[in-house]
Amino acid sequence: MVMAADLVAVPALGLRAVHVSDGPPLRWVATSELPDPTPFLEGGELLLTTGLGTRGWSDQWSAYVARLAAAGAAGLGVGIGLTYSRLPEVLVEACRAHDLTLLEVPRETAFVAVSRAAAELLQDQEAASTRLALDLQRRLTRAALGLDLRPLLERLAQLLDATVVLVHRDGEPADGPFGAGTGGLDLGLVRAEVAGIKGQGLGAVSTTARDGATTVVRPIGLAGRPELYLAVSLPGPIDEPQRSAVSTAAVLLSLAVERRAERRAAERRLRGRALELLCSGDLRSAEVLLEVAESGRPVPERLRVVRMTGPEEVLGDVLGRIEDDLADDGVLAGTVDGDLLVVAAPTRVAGVLAAATGLRAGVGRAVAAQDARRSAETASHALDRTTATSPVRRWEDVADAGPLALVPEALGQEYAASLLAPLDTEHRTTLAAFLRHHGSRGAVADDLGIHRNTVRNRLTEIERLTGLDLDDPAARVGAWLALELAAEGPQD
Template identity: 80%
Template sequence: MVSVADLLAVPGLGLRPVHVVDGPSLRWVATSELPDPTPFLEGGELLLTTGLGTRGWSDQWQAYVGRLAAAGAAALGVGIGLTYDGLPDTLVAACREHGLTLLEVPRETAFVAVSRAAAELLQDQEAASTRLALDLQRRLTRAALGLDLRPLLDRLAQLLDATVALVHRDGTPAEGPLGARPEDGLDLALVRDEVAGIKGQGLGAVSTTTRGASTTVVRPIGLAGRPELYLAVSLPGTLDDPRRSAVSTAAVLLSLAVERRAERRAADRRLRGRALELLCAGDLRSAEVLLGAAEGDRAVPDRLRVLRVDGPDDALGDALERLEDAADGVLAGLVEGELVAVAAPVRVGAVLALLGDTGPGTGPGTGGGTGLRTGVGRAVAAAEARRSAESAGHALDRTTAASPVRRWEDVADAGPLALVPEALGREYAATVLAPLDAEHRATLAAFLRHHGARGAVADDLGVHRNTVRNRLAEIERLTGLDLDDPAARVGAWLALELASEGP
C-alpha cells in the first residue's frame, strides 16, 4: 500500500512533516477550502488546503481536525504563503490530539504536482501488485498441476538398474534415455525396429528381445486410441516376474500420466482460446489471468500483431499444433472456428512460416496446398489488441487462393475501397445506384468530382446550370440521398467507385 511517508519521499515536492502518525494508507489527494469538506471524502485522502476558508480560526481547528480524523483522512496538507505564513499552533495541537498527520506544503509546490506524484505512486503500486499476483499464480499452478514423466522414468531405471526411454512412433526419443549408462544401455536401432513391429497391434502389444546379456522390452503407452508413445526398457539379464510386473506397472502409470497430460493440454488449449478471445475483445487483464493458469508460461507481448487464420478444420488443427510445439513467445488458439495467433511484430514472419503461408503462390512455404488463408493485423500495444484483431479480420476478408496472406498495411495502403469485401461492395453499389440511369450517374459523378460546385458541373457536362439542379433534385428523389450531407456524398462516391470496379 502507498503511505504518506512514500509521498514525503518524492524528490522535488518539498513537503515538510509537522506531525506524522501511522494512519490510513493513502488512497487519493483531495483539495478543498470548505470549513467542512468531510461530506466529500471517502477515507484515505490527503486533504490539501490553502486555508482560505479558515482565516482567523483558533478554537475551530479542534472540530475541523476531529471531523477529518473521523472521516478517515490520511493526512492534512496546508499550503504556506497565501493565508498563513506558518502553521497555526492551534492547528498543530489539534492534529497531535486527534492523531492526524499534518504536512506543510511550501508556496512553490503546486497542489497539482502533489496530486500527480500521488497518482504515479498509486499506479506503480497497482502494477507491482498485479505482476506479483500473476507470478504467484503461475508458480502455484505449476506446483499443483505438475505432470512431468521424467521422475517416474528415473525411478523405474533405479529400481531395475536399467536404461529407460519414451520414444515416438518412429522410434526417436521423446524422453531419455535415462539410467546409470544411458549412452550404451539402450539400442535405439533395436527399439525402432521393435516399435515398427508392434505399432499396428494396438495398446495390448508388447515386445521382449534378449540379446547377449541384456533384455529389451517395448510397450505402448496410452489408454485409448492409437498409441503415440512407447516405453523402452533395457536391463541386464533376463526378465523375471518381479521386473516384468514393474515394467507393466510403470507402463500403466505412464499411460495415466500421458492421458492426464493430454487432458491438461486440451484444457490449456481451451484456456488459451478463451484468453485470446478476451484479449481480442479488449479485456487484457482477464486474458492474462487465464494465461497464467495455463501451462507453458506464454505471456501477452507488450506490443503485438494479431493473426486470424481460416481454412479447413484439419488444416487449422495441424497449424495450431505446430504453433504450440514450435513457436516460443507465440499465443495461439481456436476462437469461433478461426485460428488466432498473437505474436510480437518481429515474430510474425516465423508464425507465417509455421503456418505454411508467407505470401502468394502455391509452392512450399507459400500456402503449400493447405487451404489456409491468413490476415495479419496492425501492430499495436497489448491493451489495444482489439484493434489489431479487427484489422486482421479486414485483411483476412481480402485474401484469395492466389494471395493467401494479406497484411493490414497492404489493405490500408490500397485505400478505403480495399476495406469493402467484393461481394458486399457490389451489392451496396447496385442498391444505391439501381434507380439511376447513365445520365444521372454521370451527373452524380461530376457533382462529387467538383465538390458540389454546380457551375463547374454544368461546364463539365456541357449543360445549363438549371439542368444540373433539376438532375440533382431527381437523383435525391430517386435515391433518398441528401447530397448536401457529407456522409451521403461519401456513400455515393463509394457506390460509384465500387460499380466501376465491378465485372
C-alpha cells in the first residue's frame, strides 16, 4: 500500500516530512482552502492547502487537525511561501498529538505535480499488487493438482507467512493448522466466526482484526450446505494480494472437496452394492466390487453385520465418521435400502456402536464371511426389537429373550388383536389354561373349577370363533403367541 509519506521519496517534489504516522493508506490527493474541508473527504486523501483560510490561526489548528484525523485523512500537506513562510509550530504540535502525517510543500512545487506523483505511485502499487496476486494464484493452482488438500493448505501458509487451518462446521480442525505460527492461532475465535457465518451459506466471509493479527474465515464448497471452512490468520492487516490469495485458495479447495465428494459418492455406491451382495450370500461378487471400490480391502474372515436406522442427516454423519475413523480397522459401511449397513470383525463392533450416536442399531450374530446373510438377517431382527429407551440390540439379547423377541412388535400386536378379537375374557382364560395344561381338558376343569363338559363346550366355541384346530400343534403355538403378545402389550 502507498502512504502519504512515500511522496517524500519523489525527488522532483522536494517535500519534507515533518511528522509521519502509520495512519490510513493514501487513496488520492485533495486540495482545499476551507476552514473545515472534512464534509468533502471520503478518507485516505492527502489534503493540500496553502493555508489561505487559516491565516492568523493559533488554537484553531488542534480542532482542524482533529477533524481531519477523524475523517480518515492520510495526511496534510501545507504549501509554504504564500500564507506561511514556515509551518506554524502549533500546527506541527497538533499533527503530532493526533498522529496525522504532515508534509511541507515548497513554494516551487505545484499541487498538481503532487497529485500526478501520487497517481503514479498508486498505479505502480496496483500493478505490483496485480502481479503479486497472479503469481500467488499460479503457485496455489500448482499446489492444488491432486485431491489431497494438505499441499494447498501448506502452500498458502508459506506464501502468506500465515497460519492456515481447515475446520468442520463445529470449528474443530479437519486438517492443520499449518504455518510457522500455529501456536498463536486462536481456535476459539475461529469457532466463533464459523458459528456466526455458517447459517449464511457459501457466500459468507468473516474478517476479524484482533491483537495485531487478521483472521479470515471462508466456507468451502460449490453447492449445498458447507461442511468445511478455511481459516487464515495473518500478522498485521490484510492487503489485496493476500485477500485475493485467500479467495483463490478457497475456490481451489472447493473444487478439490467437490471432486473428493464425487469420488466418495461413487465409492459409497459401489461399497453399498458390495454389502448388499455380501448380505445376500454372494461373497465372491462382493469381493470383486470391493476390489474396485476399496482397492482390494478384504471382507473380515469372521464378522458381524450391524444394521442402523435413523434420520437421513444423522445416517450420513455416522457413515462419514466410520469412513474417516474406522476404515483402517477393516470396517465396511454403506447405505442399503435406506439403512446404514456395517460389516466389521467382532472385535471392532464396539467402535462402530460408539460412532452411531443418534441411531438405532441391531447387531447380528458372529459368523464366517460366507455366512454373512445369516448375520444380516439376525441384525434386522435385532433392529426390529430396538426402542427409544433401548436403541441398540444384539442378536444374543434377542435370542435369550425367547421366541417372542423374534416377532416384530407392531406385527405381533396386530396378529394377537386379530386372532383374539372374537374371544371374551372367559374364552381367553379357558384357552390359556388349555395351553398351560398341554391340552388336558380334565386339568383345565380342575384348574378353573368348572365341569369338563363346560370346558369342552368352551373349547368348541373358541375353535368356531377363531377357526383354530386346537388339536393341531401349530395352532396351539399360534394361540400361545397371541395370548403372550396380548399380555405383553405395546412397548415404548
